[in-house]
Structure formats: structure tokens, C-alpha cells
Amino acid sequence: MTGSAEGIGARVTRREDKRFITGKGRYTDDMAVAGMCHAAFVRSPHAHAKVSSLDADAARAMPGVIAVLTGEELAADGVGNLICGWMIHSKDGTPMKMGAWRALEHETVRHVGQAVAVVVAETRAQARDAADAVVVDYEALDAVVDSLDALKPDAPQIHPEAEGNLIYDWEIGDEAATEAAFASAAHVTKMEIRNNRLVPNPMEPRAALAHYEEADEHYTLWTTSQNPHVARLVLSAFYNIAPEHKLRVIAPDVGGGFGSKIYIYPEEMVCLWASKKTGVPVKWTSDRTEAFLTDAHGRDHHSEAEVALDADNKIVGLRVKTVANLGAYMSLFSSSVPTYLYATLLSGQYDIPAIHCNVKTVYTNTTPVDAYRGAGRPEATYLLERLMETTAREIGMDPAEFRRKNFIRSFPHQTPVIMCYDAGDYDASLDAALKAIDYDGFAARKAEAARRGKLRGIGLSCYIEACGIAPSQAVGSLGAGVGLWESAEVRVNPVGTIEVLTGSHSHGQGHETTFAQLVAERLGVGLDTVSIVHGDTDKVQFGMGTYGSRSGAVGMSAISKALDKVEAKAKKLAAHLMEASEGDITLEGGTFKVAGTDKELPFFQVALAAYTAHNMPEGMEPGLKEGAFYDPTNFTFPAGTYVCEVEVDPETGKTEVVDFVAADDFGTIINPMIVEGQVHGGLTQGIGQALLENAAYDADGQLLSASYMDYTMPRADDVPSYRLMTTVTECPGNPLGMKGCGEAGAIGSPPAVINAITDAIGTNALEMPATPANVWRALKSAQPAQAAE
Amino acid sequence: MYETTYHRATSVSDAVAKLGASDDAKVLAGGQTLLPTMKQRLAAPSDVIDVTHIADMKGITETAGGLRIGAATTHAEVAGSEIVKRMLPGLATLAGHIGDPHVRHMGTIGGSLANNDPAADYPSAALALGATIHTNSRQIPAEDFFTGMFETALEDGEIVTAVEFPKAGACAYAKYPNPASRYAMAGVFVAKTDGGVRVAVTGAGQGGVFRHAGLEDALAQNFSADAIAGVTTDPDQLLSDIHGSADYRANLITVMAKRAVAACA
Numbered sequence A: 001m002t003g004s005a006e007g008i009g010a011r012v013t014r015r016e017d018k019r020f021i022t023g024k025g026r027y028t029d030d031m032a033v034a035g036m037c038h039a040a041f042v043r044s045p046h047a048h049a050k051v052s053s054l055d056a057d058a059a060r061a062m063p064g065v066i067a068v069l070t071g072e073e074l075a076a077d078g079v080g081n082l083i084c085g086w087m088i089h090s091k092d093g094t095p096m097k098m099g100a101w102r103a104l105e106h107e108t109v110r111h112v113g114q115a116v117a118v119v120v121a122e123t124r125a126q127a128r129d130a131a132d133a134v135v136v137d138y139e140a141l142d143a144v145v146d147s148l149d150a151l152k153p154d155a156p157q158i159h160p161e162a163e164g165n166l167i168y169d170w171e172i173g174d175e176a177a178t179e180a181a182f183a184s185a186a187h188v189t190k191m192e193i194r195n196n197r198l199v200p201n202p203m204e205p206r207a208a209l210a211h212y213e214e215a216d217e218h219y220t221l222w223t224t225s226q227n228p229h230v231a232r233l234v235l236s237a238f239y240n241i242a243p244e245h246k247l248r249v250i251a252p253d254v255g256g257g258f259g260s261k262i263y264i265y266p267e268e269m270v271c272l273w274a275s276k277k278t279g280v281p282v283k284w285t286s287d288r289t290e291a292f293l294t295d296a297h298g299r300d301h302h303s304e305a306e307v308a309l310d311a312d313n314k315i316v317g318l319r320v321k322t323v324a325n326l327g328a329y330m331s332l333f334s335s336s337v338p339t340y341l342y343a344t345l346l347s348g349q350y351d352i353p354a355i356h357c358n359v360k361t362v363y364t365n366t367t368p369v370d371a372y373r374g375a376g377r378p379e380a381t382y383l384l385e386r387l388m389e390t391t392a393r394e395i396g397m398d399p400a401e402f403r404r405k406n407f408i409r410s411f412p413h414q415t416p417v418i419m420c421y422d423a424g425d426y427d428a429s430l431d432a433a434l435k436a437i438d439y440d441g442f443a444a445r446k447a448e449a450a451r452r453g454k455l456r457g458i459g460l461s462c463y464i465e466a467c468g469i470a471p472s473q474a475v476g477s478l479g480a481g482v483g484l485w486e487s488a489e490v491r492v493n494p495v496g497t498i499e500v501l502t503g504s505h506s507h508g509q510g511h512e513t514t515f516a517q518l519v520a521e522r523l524g525v526g527l528d529t530v531s532i533v534h535g536d537t538d539k540v541q542f543g544m545g546t547y548g549s550r551s552g553a554v555g556m557s558a559i560s561k562a563l564d565k566v567e568a569k570a571k572k573l574a575a576h577l578m579e580a581s582e583g584d585i586t587l588e589g590g591t592f593k594v595a596g597t598d599k600e601l602p603f604f605q606v607a608l609a610a611y612t613a614h615n616m617p618e619g620m621e622p623g624l625k626e627g628a629f630y631d632p633t634n635f636t637f638p639a640g641t642y643v644c645e646v647e648v649d650p651e652t653g654k655t656e657v658v659d660f661v662a663a664d665d666f667g668t669i670i671n672p673m674i675v676e677g678q679v680h681g682g683l684t685q686g687i688g689q690a691l692l693e694n695a696a697y698d699a700d701g702q703l704l705s706a707s708y709m710d711y712t713m714p715r716a717d718d719v720p721s722y723r724l725m726t727t728v729t730e731c732p733g734n735p736l737g738m739k740g741c742g743e744a745g746a747i748g749s750p751p752a753v754i755n756a757i758t759d760a761i762g763t764n765a766l767e768m769p770a771t772p773a774n775v776w777r778a779l780k781s782a783q784p785a786q787a788a789e
Numbered sequence B: 001m002y003e004t005t006y007h008r009a010t011s012v013s014d015a016v017a018k019l020g021a022s023d024d025a026k027v028l029a030g031g032q033t034l035l036p037t038m039k040q041r042l043a044a045p046s047d048v049i050d051v052t053h054i055a056d057m058k059g060i061t062e063t064a065g066g067l068r069i070g071a072a073t074t075h076a077e078v079a080g081s082e083i084v085k086r087m088l089p090g091l092a093t094l095a096g097h098i099g100d101p102h103v104r105h106m107g108t109i110g111g112s113l114a115n116n117d118p119a120a121d122y123p124s125a126a127l128a129l130g131a132t133i134h135t136n137s138r139q140i141p142a143e144d145f146f147t148g149m150f151e152t153a154l155e156d157g158e159i160v161t162a163v164e165f166p167k168a169g170a171c172a173y174a175k176y177p178n179p180a181s182r183y184a185m186a187g188v189f190v191a192k193t194d195g196g197v198r199v200a201v202t203g204a205g206q207g208g209v210f211r212h213a214g215l216e217d218a219l220a221q222n223f224s225a226d227a228i229a230g231v232t233t234d235p236d237q238l239l240s241d242i243h244g245s246a247d248y249r250a251n252l253i254t255v256m257a258k259r260a261v262a263a264c265a
């Protein structure tokens, strides 16, 4: 490493922000090609119905209409069904029961908003007018929306493939050992816990522009994707759209994803097919209502959890039963979320000798559910951290001390649920957070709030997550259909400027800045000589994309490996040019030097020499360009402690988050400013889940919160000014020591908020979201009980 | 949005004529309700008649008995008006908490009253202060103007031109916002008028804005927050939705009434 003022650890302002802040970002909807037409989808108003007939004659005759295409035609053309790419087996060994998901459904619709036909017309308005004119007759069927109801014997059957709506009945851990632990326990705490369903709501809605060029039999798809190569692979290998070399997928600027833009959806696929079918380029941009109804939702668990303690208050066992709602169809990675991304984190930061978890996933007549910021890990953390807090209260022990008593302190630590934690210092983050919040002074703050008529409460959450998703062999053995390495290519141009091609994709994370900082650090060149290229399958050879906080730990590790190779070759060439021995060459501040002499060559001259190739060492190829694939050996394990203080207005039930301290261990930090931004966003999403957000369905499967009039997104005045700090243990598993920071805030914060509220109101009977009405009701129902005591 | 034709009216009579010239024309004021509804294809007027450039329908003036606000006056203008702040501070506070800055700089008092959204703020002030709604053809007391959710006494083609508010001894508005939309879940306007204490509630009633006899009686006896702490509202008359049950709204009415009374002091 040569060091640089713009290198690792520098608070460099984001290079991409000039274009975003000045409105010059280039998003999919900004793209246009000559002759472009527009798609509008005809969607089911029913949650569950048979399609008895579809009459598009009137629509086809409307102005500007090029075609109205249906599911029958799609099937006849051999376009494949949508798939879930992660195989999970039930505990009896049977594979998960995947129901058929057609991009346009012509027989049975299974959620409100499911597409049954598409109109292509010259303008967007004409397409929508014609979509309204398509007459579809439905025969309504009974719907079921709640996952527990879906498992009842008389529940409506949703897919013929999945009897009783059960997709799989899976388990992890040692059931007998866990049972034995409970049998010998001195104390057991048991809870029912619900994790509310969320709608991801990225600022930019999904969009696609599909262009089929007949002469070359070639497709180009501009789309809102977090992983364009995976999109191409799936579109090609499973949906038979086109072979990979005939399909270019471009994900230009993407305005947020949070997981929802990982998956392949019906609309993008239909645009490709429709472009070939009609011979015109086809664009579709989701409106907000479509986003609410069709973007994959997140969370939605019902769980029973119990923890067993010995007489010394050490945890001896944990038992969890979860029912997870996957909605009407299995989205691309949906099966992995409530299993390997959830139950494997149930050990938290604690040394728990025996854990058993059973997970049933079910179909319901709701929007499909898949990974959403944190994906499984927020559900695990919420369950465990509410259980920890509740247990501490039951046994009359300080919640911080109860956690501390059970912390893991030696690493590596093998949990009973697959994960092997590589490094961490949980005392350090707990200590830092308690000090920052002034834990000991809480009683005085509570008393002062009481004088103002407010109920003050404090709540903790000690979270852990598995990030940097992850070692290909490991995920392969667990059922993943893909490997989860990352690739990079470093191209040094003849003038010494550098292009880094990465398989990671930036949709808000700031890769154009942080990835360039790594190059600046390593080669000692200025940030302005480095550009980051991503999001185009014609430019970048292959990549797995961005999710699971993997772009630093995995994507940057691949860049680092490619930089190793560039540096090695450049040193060899520099040694040759300066007639020195390779071992004496150092790279400092962008200049190659020969140790112990005053000979030096700037980086750009060595680059030029590599391209003029007039004077190369024996056998060295011209050029300076190297690629690398990086496959980690383990997940990474960011962890930390969050402490939240709230004040509840007992008259209205309104909660104000008055203080929030986050002490995170993300390992090495490339750009503290960007990391803080990631944490701010994550915390705000977590507070949103805890206090505000809820995808509420009525019994017929209509989404009641299908617009911002009813779905409460967190706003600036809902959140406090966060107080952030980091403690660092480097990750031993990757060359940079990075763990990842993209999801921590959303994972760790909900239980801290709810623990604080339940502390304030003196009752634990509270579910998310803790809206004013819900808190008021909890307070009210607790009052008679208190009076009776 | 479906196709529509935009017209800019130059006077009230011009607007009335343009409205009458088509079966399916609608008045367009700030567009903060009408345009989103059109974008969602829930409304499809053939023509929209913009009344926000009619000089007679804009501005705030002091009158003998109180003040007159042109129907096309924006929420921001009402919130920032020195006349309103001095004479009816509760009304200025109310206007200053409608929606967000964009909404307040576009939305108008006339549009809000004509729309009579059950969760809108202005109807409570109009009813509690005993305002008179002026139209192109008549004057309608607030009492008779609001006839039910999204319903008013306005005839087809009738345009609200101004609202006249009588002076009040003191007045205040306390609003509990819906967490998502930030319209009122329960908004209570309390006014000491020449005709006694009047209390109007918005956001909570099944039939839209209503006067609250229980609160008015208690406050007539003793104008203090304590005097109404025990006054309840029958939840059977109240709205219930995913944001709050009728019970919760009944509670909010009492709490907001107490806060409005306290703010009158």
C-alpha cells in the first residue's frame, strides 16, 4: 500500500453526487431508442380468481395500439415460468413445492395486481387507455392472506403443486439436544413474535426498455437491476428469451433497490418478448401503485420463540418455530431468506449450546415476498433481541448485563446453526454504546420526562449479521443455484488513467467513490484518474451484483486481487526499465522507486511503456490489464450494539425517538462518510419498520396500504439525530479486513426501538409497527391489569 | 391521466360561462386534490377551468365583522397573513400545518372547502367560526355548506368565490395527523364566538366535519382543558381504519380539544 489522502479511511465526498443532485442521473426511464413504444399491463383486481375470458378486440382497435398480448401466446412461444433459484428441502427430504408462475397468467390469478395481458402502444397514455379497455371476466375464488390461516385445513388451496399451501417444512439445529436443554432449564421465557410485512419503496420505480434487433437476433434490455449479469443468466438459461451472447443487459443509474431489484419480474421479461413479437422497442415504467402491488415485499413472519437458562442465567437452549409468508409465488431467492439467511443467525452474539428452529413457508394470495434490506437477519435479530430483553426483565436482571453474561468471547466460534464467527468484540461495542447513551443516567432522564407527562424508555439491541454473501461452495451446499464470488478487471490505459470494471452494482452505495479510493490507496494515483465501470453485461465480463452488503467485502476484494496483479506486472516492468532488481522496487505516492537510489519512474510512464512495448522484459506481454475473481472463504460478521431512548405520549400513544446510539463493528472502513450514510439510511428503515410501516391486507387480499396516503414511510421528523460510533475488529477472511455496513442499521434497530417502548409503557404486548394507535391500545389494555395487581 | 382541455378563467363570470359550456368541466384551483385524482384516472373531466388567476378570488381583507379570504388564496398566504395571525391566530396555525410547503403554496381554501374531504383541516375552522361561504350566486352559512363526506351544498357549476370569517374572541386548532397522509385523524377547532363557544371536529366523523355538543356545553360552563377531560364521544359515529379505531379517534378528540383550549389561553 502506498497511502493516499484520498485512500482508505478518507471522507471523500461522493463523486456520483454531482450528477444525482443536479438531476443529471441517467435512469432506465431516461433511456430512449428510435421507434420506442410503451407497455401497459392489464392487472387482476382480485386476489384469487379464475380467468374465464379475456376480450381484447376493442383494445386492439384503439388509437396507437400495436398489440395486445396474452399469457396463452407467451406460453405458446415457449417463454419459461419464473423460478426460485435456491432449492430448500423439507426435513423429510422432499424438495420445496414450487407453484407455476407465468409472466402473464391466463388461467388462475393469485394476487391483486398480477398481470394477465400487456398492451403495446405508441404512447404511454394510449397503452393505458387500451389496457383499461381489455375486458377480463373473472370467477372470484376465496382468498387467504395470513400465513397461519393458509395452513388451516379449510384454507383455500392456492397452487396444485403445494398441498395445504405448504412450500416446505424445514429445520436446522439439534432438536434432541435443545429438548434436553429445556428439560434441565432453571428458567424458560416464551414469546410469540410477529415481524410485519414491508414494501421496499425505492425512490426510482422499476422500469425496462427492451429492444430486439431482428437483423442480429439480438436483444438489449435497460433495466433497474442490482445484478444485471444474474438477470441475463436467468433470462437466458431459464426463460429462454435468448442465449447470453444475444442478450445485453444494462442497469444504468438505479435509484435504490433494497433487495427489490435483485429479482427478475414478469414485466421486464414480457417487455423483451413483446419487443420481438411486435418488432418495436418496448418501454415500461412502473407507477407507484404497481410498485406497491408487484415489487417483492419483505419480512412477514409469525414465530414462537423460547429460551432456556440455567440457574446462573446462562443460556442453555433456544427453540424457535416460524411460519413465513412467501406470498402468491416463489420469487427468485425467496426460499433462502427465512432459512439460511434467518435461522443461521439465531445464535446472535451469544454462546448458545443448543438451538433448534423449524420454519414453514406458505403460499398466500399476496404479493410475493423476497429479500428486503437485511433479508432474514432483521427477522432473526428482532426475535432474539426482544426475547433477550424480555427474559432479562422476567429474571430481574439488567438487560445489558444479561447480554454481557452470555456473549461469545473466543473466536473463531462455531454456532449450532452453521455459522462460524471469525472475529468480533461484543463487549467493546456494548461498552461504547452504554457510555455514549449514559446508561447509568437513564433513571434521572425518566423521572424528568415523567414530570413533563411523558413515559421514557430505553431499549437495547446487540445484533449480528452475516454479510459479504458469500463462499460459493458453502451456498452451493445449502441449495443456491449460483456461486457468489465477484469479479473485477483493472485496465490501466497508456496514459496511466485507470478503469475498474466490477461485477458489483451501485444503486446508492457510492461505489464510484469507494472503489476508486481503493485504487488511489493501492497505486497512489489521484481519484480523478480512476473511473468505475459497472452495470453493463457487454462491458463487464460477469458479476454477481450487489446485495447482502457484499460489494466491499467481496467486490472490492476482487478489485484488490486484480490490483495485486497490476502492481506486480508494473513493478517487474519498472525494474526492467530502471535496470534494477524487482525486489528493490517500491511504489510510493504514484511513483516507482528503486530502494537506496534516487532512480524513479512515475506510474503513468510505466503504463505507457507497457503499451509502447518498445522495451519489455523477456517474455512479458504488452499492456497493463488484469482481471481477478474472488471467492471468499466465509461470510463476514458485522455486529454492534444499538441503544434507543423513546418518549411516549400516554394521551395519544405517539412515540418520539429522542436518542439513538449505534456502535457498529464493520471491520475496515473505506469512507466513514459513506458508511455513516448507509447506517443513517438503515436505521431510518428500521425505525420505519418499528414505528410506521405496514403492508396491511384485508381479508379479501386487497392491499389497504397501497399508496403513501396509507403506507407510512419514515420522514425526517420521525427520526432523531443519530449518534454513531464504530469499534473495529478486522475481518480475517478478506484482504481488506472489511465486513460490510449496508444492512446493519435496518437489522439492528427495530428491536432497540420496541424494547424501549415496551420499557416505557410497562407492557410487552406490543407488535410492530408501534403506531400511536397500537401503543395507545397496549397502554389501555395494560391499565386494568395494573389496577388489578 | 386522460386527455383534458385546460382553460384559464379571467373573471368569475368567465369561469361560470366556461363551466357551463361543457358537460364535464371541473373547476381547477390549486390542483392538489384534483390533479392526483386525475393522474390516478379516478377523475376524467373533459375540461378544467383554472380559477387561480381571477383577481376577485384572491387575497385577504379585513371587513367590518371579520375578514374575507378569496377562494383562490393559498394555504401559505393564509398562514403568513398578518391580518389572519392577528384576528384569527388559530386559522393561521391551521393553514400552516396543511400538507407540506409545496401543497401549501398551491392548494387553496376554496378548493379545500369545495372538496370537503372528511380529513381536511379547513372545514373545522369554517364550522367552528361560523364562516359564510360566498359563491357566484349566493351566500351559504358553513352550517349548511358541509352536507357529508366529500359533499357540499354547492350546485353543479357553482363556484366558491370567497369565505368570510367573523371575528372571534379566541380560537385555536389542534390536529393529530394521520401518520401516513398527515391529514387529520382528529382535528379540533375551538372558538369563542359572539354566539358562544363552538367546537368543530374533523378527521374523525363518519359524516365528515361536525360540531361537538358535549365539548361545547362543557366549555360554555368552564372554558378550561380540565373541564373537558371527561367528555367523551360516541365511537359509533366515528371512522375506523388501519390507522386507528373509532375508540382511538374518540380519545384523540378529547385530547386535541384539551390542547386547543389550552392554546386559546
Ligand SMILES: Cc1cc2nc3c(=O)[nH]c(=O)nc-3n(C[C@H](O)[C@H](O)[C@H](O)COP(=O)(O)OP(=O)(O)OC[C@H]3O[C@@H](n4cnc5c(N)ncnc54)[C@H](O)[C@@H]3O)c2cc1C
Pocket: B026, B027, B028, B029, B030, B031, B032, B033, B034, B035, B036, B051, B071, B072, B097, B098, B099, B100, B103, B106, B107, B108, B109, B110, B111, B112, B114, B115, B117, B119, B120, B121, B122, B158, B159, B160, B161, B181, B182, B183, B184
Ligand atoms: C401531499 C398532500 C398533502 C395534503 N395534506 C393536507 C392536509 O394535511 N390537510 C388538508 O386539509 N388538506 C391536505 N391536502 C389537500 C390540499 O389542502 C388541497 O389543496 C385541497 O384539498 C384542495 O384545494 P386545491 O386548491 O388544491 O383544489 P383542487 O385540487 O384544484 O380542487 C379540488 C376540488 O374542488 C373543486 N374546486 C376547487 N376550487 C373550487 C372553487 N373555488 N369552487 C368550487 N369548486 C372548487 C375542484 O373542482 C375539485 O373538485 C393535501 C394534499 C396533498 C397533495
